[in-house]
Amino acid sequence: MNAVSAMFQRVGLSQSGQLKVLAGPVLIIMILAMMVLPLPPFVLDMLFTFNIALSIMVLLVSMFTTKPLDFAAFPAVLLFSTLLRLSLNVASTRVVLLNGHNGGDAAGQVIEAFAEFLVGGNFAVGLVVFIILVVINFMVITKGAGRIAEVGARFVLDAMPGKQMAIDADLNAGLIDETQAKHRRSEVSQEADFYGSMDGASKFVRGDAIAGILIMVINIIGGLIVGVAQHGMDVGTAAHTYTLLTIGDGLVAQIPALVISTAAGVTVSRVNTEQDVGQQLLGQLxxxxxxxxxxxxxxxxxxxxxxxxxxxxxxxxxxxxxxxxxxxxxxxxxxAEEASTVPTAAAATPEAGEASWDDVQLVDPLGLEVGHRLISLVDQQQDGELLRRIKSVRKKFAQEIGFLPPVVHIRDNLSFSPHHYRITLNGVMIGEGEAWPGQFLAIDPGQASGSLSGRETRDPAFGLPATWIDAEQRDQAQVQGYTVVDAGTVVATHLNHLLTHHSSDMLGRTETQKLLDRVKQDSPQLVDDVVPKLVSMTTLMRVLQHLLEEDVSIRDMRTILETIAEHAANTTDALELTAAVRLALGRAITQQHLPGNEPADVIGLDGQLEQMLMQAMSNGGGLEPGLAETLVHQADQAIANQESRGLPTVLVVQHALRPLLSRFLRRRLDRLVVLSQAEIPEERHIRVTAMIGGQR
CATH class of the missing domain: 1.10.287 (Helix Hairpins)
Known part of the structure; x- marks a missing residue:
């Protein structure tokens, strides 16, 4: 034993850890030993009592868990409890056949009590009760639980792609970090393993019920043979004695088996909520x-x-x-209590006093107004999940875009409809929508099959067709290929999308100064040489805003400042400096829109149209109305062609044309990205798969 302890200590296990590791092997060895070694009646009483207590504990644990994974060890428990009952059947059969002729207590007091008290000492009644229990266990509970586990395993496997897409969507939206994503992916995998294990483990219970019937028949026949042939008992006495002991033995095994089967049915038949089975029954019935x-x-x-x-x-x-x-x-x-908490107009109007500067309310840089049904999502006292999601959105924005967005000021608005919300920037609405707490938004990404019953709408962030559904339809929607998200995720994703879209509007002098202060911690000399010696704070802010307008991250402030320092001697125009910075950031910009190293399939510009645009630029005039309309129409067709083939909607043009076409086309076709040929690294090859202004 000391050698075993020393081995565990070498692998870093404490004494309690050693006991946990040894518990499983020791239990299996004891169960198998009971099949071989004879046990005295007192030990049998202890083990039968332990079996009953174990079954009751398993049932109570299954009742108080809120989701199946809270009792992930249940398939293993099912296997061990079945082996324990079969081992006890073998041990008790040995005792009954060896000592049954000595009287009812020869096989232990537990078997005698079940044989005498529960069925009144009448072996005919006991036989009927035993058969009924086996039928209930085998035909009803076990069969139903096994079917639920089988269907649940199939549904869970079918829903895994949809759940993985939902996790990836939350990760991309900044609602969760990589650690949380790994944890949720692990839960999805564990759920599939659990239902698959339960589907197989239910076969143990069915086999146990069949074995119980066969063991009872064998024991009765064996008891008659032993009693009459070996102990000289008459047939009637032998039949009464051994049949009663056999039935008592069978009842001692079948009642815990029935309890365990009930626990299996409770575990696999529950719907995932934050309530246990008792709370669900009372709360819904x-x-x-x-x-x-x-x-x-x-x-x-x-x-x-x-x-x-x-x-x-x-x-x-x-x-x-x-x-x-x-x-x-x-x-x-x-x-009545809710009505009393709503302030009346008279109470809400304070006594008029002298105005002061305290009465001046500044506009919130970033605001979220919600209807009263959404207050639970943003109330810290109610553990509002949306508050945590907004923090994650701001953190992800700062990590990807390059500066910290303003704090989101949240307030309720009683003039809104109950489920309405509005997102504002500098007091102006930039987005609005509806969210339904307690329900889920099933979004059709384009590959979903079938329809769902619910409130049809569109995803407020990307405009995809969607349906608000009840929690009971969540698994069905995931199986059909929908991306299913809760109300808090809907609002947070919409906010994340709007922050990215309006990032240039949120960058002001304050944010620019804080960004410079952050860069100055690592490169103080670089900042001092550029601002304000070469360019003003305003010019730098304009350059950063121009970059953000075209979805270019400003995280690489070192490259941005070095490029400005290099070109500021020739020009201080913000647009020209922006073009130079884009060239310096070309590799990152290309990787953002054309990921990977394979040849990229892009949209090209016809040479004749390119010359016309260059001539228009050199003359200092704008685009003619007819030419502008044709350009937009053909660009829209090229975008549709790329999207239908799953290719990037990126237009590559000459460097001199890029600013003009980007400003003109992006205002009308926000799906299009315009890159300069000079921004694409030399080693990166491109293929023109769609053409604007010509045929390909």
Whole structure:
């Protein structure tokens, strides 16, 4: 034993860890030993009692868990408990056949109690009760639980791609970090493993029920042979003695088996919520007073029919009616309390006083206004999930875009519809939508099959067709290929999309100065040489804003400042400096829109049209209306062609034309990205798969 302890200590296990590691092998060895070694009746009593206690504990654990993965060890527990019962059957059979002729207590007090007390010492009654228990266990509970586990395993496997897409969507939107994404992916994998294991483990229970019947028949026949042939008992006495002991033995095994099967059914049949089974039953079965009133009415009608058990029916009529009356009073009290908390117009109007500067309310840089049904999502006292998601959105924005966005000021607006929200920037609305707490938004990414019953709408962030569905339809939607997200994720994703789209509007002098202060910690001399010696703070801010307008990250501030320092001697124009900075950031810009190292399929510009545009630029005039309309139309067709083939919607043009076409086309076709040929690294090859202004 000391050698074993030393081995565990070498691998870094404590004493408690050693016991946990040894628990499984020791249990298996003990179970197998019971099949071989004879056990005295007292030890059998202890083990039978332990088996009953174990089954009760398993049932209670399955009742109090809120989701199947909280009891992920259940398939293994099912296997061990089945082996334990079979081992006890073998051990008790040995004792019954060896000592059964000595009397009812020869096989232990537990078997004797089940044989005498539960069935009154009548082996015929015991036989019927035993068969009924086996039928209930085998035909009803085990078969139903096995079918649920089988269907659940198939649904979970079918829903895995949709769940993985939802995790990737949350990760890309900044709602979760990489660690949380790994944890959620692990949960999805564990859920599939759990249902697959339960599908197989249910076969153990069915086999156990069949083995119970066969063991009972074998024990009765064997008891008759042993009693008559070896101990000289008459057939009637032998049949009574051994049959009663066999039935007691069978009941001792089948009752825990029935409890374990019930626990398996409870575990696989629950719907994932934040409540255990008891809370779900009470919260959904006895909360509708209309249902209780109707049920009380039906029982009352049955209770007044002559010949019926009137007292019992009228008792439950009064019980259900009283519960309905109490629920109605509670509901009215809650409504009255909510109504009393709404301030009246008179109370909300304070006594007029002298105006002061404190009455001047500055506009919030970034705001979120919500209807009263969404307050729970943003209330810190109610652990509002949207607050955590907004923090993650701001953190992800800062890491990817390169500066910290303003704090989101959240307030409720009683003038809104209950589920409405609005996102504002400098007091101006930039986005709005609706969210339904407690429901899920099933978004069709384009490959979903089938339809869903619910409130049809569109995803507020990207405009994709979507449907608000109840929680019960979530797994079905994921199986059909929908991306399913909750209400908090919908609002947070919309906010993330708007922050990225309006990043240039959020960058002001304050943010630019803080950004310079951050760069100055690592490169103080570079900052001092550029601002304000070469360019002003305003010029630098304009350059950064121009970059953000075209979705270029400003994280690489070192390269940006060095490029400005290099070209500031020739020009201080913000647009010309922006073009120079884009060339310096060309590799990163290309990688952002054309990831990978393979040849990129892009949109090209016809040579004749290119010359016309260059001539228009050299003359200092704008685009002619006819030419502009044709350009937009053909660009739209080229974008549709690229999207239908799953290719990037990137237009590559000469460096001198890029600013003009980017400003003109992006205002009308925000899906199009315009890159300069000079911005693409020399080693990166491109193929023109669509043409604007010509045929290909």
């Amino acid at each position: 006895f909360t509708n007073p209309q249902v209780l009133v109707l049920a009380a009415g039906v029982l009352g009608l049955l209770g007044i029919i002559p010949g019926m058990p009137n007292l019992v029916f009228l008792f439950f009529t009064a019980l259900l009616g009283g519960l309905a009356w109490w629920l109605i009073r509670q509901k009215r009290a809650i409504e």
